Amino acid sequence: MSMTVDPVRTVRRPASSRRLSRFARQFFAKTSARISVACLTLLVLVTLAGPWITPQNPYDLTSIDFLDGRLPPGSESATGMIYHLGTDNQGRDMLSAIIYGLKISLGVGVLSALAAAAIGGSIGLFVAYKGGRIEGLVMRLVDLQLSFPTILVALMILAFLGEGIFNVVLAIILVEWATYARMARGATLVEKKKEYVEAAECLAVPTRRIIFRHMLPNVVPALIVIATLQVARAISLEATLSFLGLGVPVTEPSLGLLIANGYQYMLSGQYWISFYPGVALVLTVVLINLVGDRLREVLNPKGAK
Template sequence: MSAPSTPLALFWADFRENRVALAALAMVALIALAAIFAPLIAPQNPYDLATLSLMDARRPPGFVGSGGYVHLLGTDPQGRDLVSAILYGLRISIQIGVAAGAVALTLGATLGVAAAYLGGRLEALIMRAVDLQLSFPPILLALVLSALLGQGRLQLIAALVAAQYAYFARTAYGAASAERRKDYVEAALATPLSGRRVVFRHLLPNCAPPLIVVATVQIANAISLEATLSFLGLGLPVNEPSLGMLIANGFPYMMSGRSWISVYPGVALIVLIVAINLVGDQVRDQFNPRLRR
């Protein structure tokens, strides 16, 4: 059997040698599939008020509710089945994390490559603004923007993008600047080739590997920030059972023997974030020859 020759095949061959990263990737895929098909596999729709009963509120794991099915992980203070709420919460967390990461990646890569390619005063202006934004903790910036913009998915994504785009901009600028100074790029700029062709053929492809690594980290950070903001009441509205909101709903009952309301959503959040970070660590190691075993 011939050895894999394409870059993707070589990447996958190296990736699967790390069993921890492979297990983490399988966990991420399993969670993503469970979130996508949550309406089909969840025993209850936590958005449907007609299916909720306050008589079932704060019930322990294994309780048979008024709907006739077993609440395997118990219920929250609104009577929502925790299995269903966690599945829908994971769905929200992944949607917001991926959306915020994609927009931040697009915005940051555009600014970073533009600064490296154009140079001059525009480069100084863009990078000073990026450096200024990086001087603030992301959670602080996200808190302030969420308080100003209000609750909602679009507002939350906008706050997360503003808190994260600078990481992509700085990464893209570093990679593009190193490539911009190489002889073959200088030669391409001296030809009649359009600047757009130089950027998309020479600069952006060389920025992709480090940007992919940053994207995996920032998606996990976006999920964590969303949960933090929702826990503090600054993220999603109370009628959307995000993981942060579920943890916040059970927090007052932690010392009264009803810890499952917060513990199970917290465990789901931790598993998701750790799995994404483990995948990101392996991707980083493979793109950086110095870190590869």
């Protein structure tokens, strides 16, 4: 007598899915990581939903009353609108202006950090693998650029290019690519000595495939950590440039320009024009840095303190 047994199929998740799940558990193991990610996500959602949730469009001249300029927090306009954070010197609602300005600051920071990571990371990865004179030449250029203050180089570039969001992004890319190039070079030199690279070279695998298919995935975690931290740095740099009048135009002010608009009124007691955009800027930078520090702890446990 034969007995038929139904086969039991064991469904396993792909290795990439398991790694992602393990990374998520490690990352969110700390309460500070959960809080920072939740707050940062809420901040991003608020900025994306800005046109629908803000009480006014601060850059629509038809919705601005100049007679409401520099009203303190909690004031009410003639139309019954309450300015919870007050108004600036042009009569714009500060809450609406901060949400719109934060969207520009985040956009500039994320876009410039990603572009600089792609450019600098690719250059560092390539020159480290090839070695020789090209590596020496590129790294001397990197050392030369990093020897100058970042803000000074950015000011020189914008003095030549002029103001504008695209020019600000380009200037930040030009001053930040060297950081990624140096980091990618260091990580590539470590990977270059490993057996899988030597095996690929013995099998005559094309250089492009060795670099971008085999070595790049092992270099990316270090670049992700640096890119996250550099987003906060780029936001701060853009705010500084806008504060100095060489950043985004006045028609699309970021947090830095909002702070600059109220700077001259600080001594007269009208603190809210600069204070609240400054709080939003500091809060955003701190949250991004917390996320970046946690990524560094998880992706590079040996380097975490």
